[in-house]
Amino acid sequence: MNKNSTQIPPPGGGGAYIISGIQQVGIGVKNLYEAWKYYIAVFNMDIRILEDNKVAELMLPYTGGVPQRRHAAIAVNMQGGGGFEIWQYAERKPKPLDFELNMGDLGVLVCKIKSKNVAKTFEEFSNNPKVNVVTELSKNLDGKQTFYVKDPYGNLFQIIQDEYIFKNECRLTGGAVGATIGVTDIEKAMVVYKDILGYDTIIADETGVFDDLNGLPSGNQQFRRRLLTHSQPRKGAFSELFGPSYIELVQALERTPRKLYEGRFWGDPGFIQVCFDIRNMDALRSKCESMGFPFTVDTTQSFKEGSSFDMGDAAGQFAYIEDPDGTLIEFVETHKVPIAKKLGLAINLKNRNPEKALPKWMLKALSAMRVSSRQL
Helix, strand or coil: CCCCCCCCCCCCCCCEEEEEEEEEEEEEEECHHHHHHHHHHCCCCCEECCCCCCCCCCCHHHHCCCCCCEEEEEECCCCCCCEEEEEECCCCCCCCCCCCCCCCCCCEEEEEECCCCCCHHHHHHHHCCCCEEECCECCCCCEEEEEHHHEECCCEEEEEEEECCCCCCCCCCCEEEEEEEECHHHHHHHHHHHHCCCEEEEEEEEEEEEEHCCCCCCCCEEEEEEEEEEECCEEEEEHHHHCCCCEEEEEEECCCCCEEECCCCCCCCCCEEEEEEEEEEHHHHHHHHHHHCCCCHHHCCCCCCCCCCCCCCECCCCCCCEECCCCCCEEEEEEEEEEEHCCCCEECCCCHHHHHHHHHHHHHHHHHECCHHHHH
């Protein structure tokens, strides 16, 4: 196994857009509050950033051409990492995956969760009846300890070693620190993940049968796996909360992969998308178009220049692209976010230096938005 990081040239081309990190991983569920209680109990996702129950009018390419009402909430863990966007159709009956997800299928296969002590997390999760640990403690592609768990809804989470902690709350895990994405061709996928998203460092690129996948569906088959990170620290308002992140690309070599969302809608059960917090949507749009991945949804085209899309307690703009296999990547440019909703306090980001991180004390004030399972 190659444990030495290989540098790829950084993203080229014009466009001064900024990616601050993974803002959230979208998770479609049948019952939002039931799922959220589980994610609080297991992954400490207890800071409610926003919650709204509105009609998704601008996602028509992914909702059958008809606006759909949905109930969604974004929650984070104050120890750092991205959040979860927990997402439920409010009026339409969600359509679950009608086949078993197999490693290498096309889409977001796994959400990576950070832990500073993976062995201790494995021990405590193994003794917790709420947690379904589905693999043994083993070595990840980077040579560090890892294991996988499955939530009650069939979603896979990988606990990985990550030293970065934003606010030490003496918890086993932090938030989302990346994703494993199934692709048909790793090299073709790199146009999106390296050239657009900036994951320009190969931590490992291996082909074979992997011990850490033993216990996962089709995990005993042969795969090519490439683990990526970014060589430069992320910049922007929330970069210190999100911290570094990782994308793993997985290519099945013994079977023909299936698309996880083929014949289903955006928001149906499963991992919907990986969302990146960004600044300068115009520059990012130009970059994506130049690389052959134009926005498929773009709220800036529906509102006058400089305006914000109402996202419940927050405001901003969002857009989507698809990777070469149709996996959804979301971009959100946040203009306003609450820090103490009960006091009516919010952060206005539109006039700030886009590269500068918010002060830590200000980000830590998000703790005032903590919720317990009893409050849901």
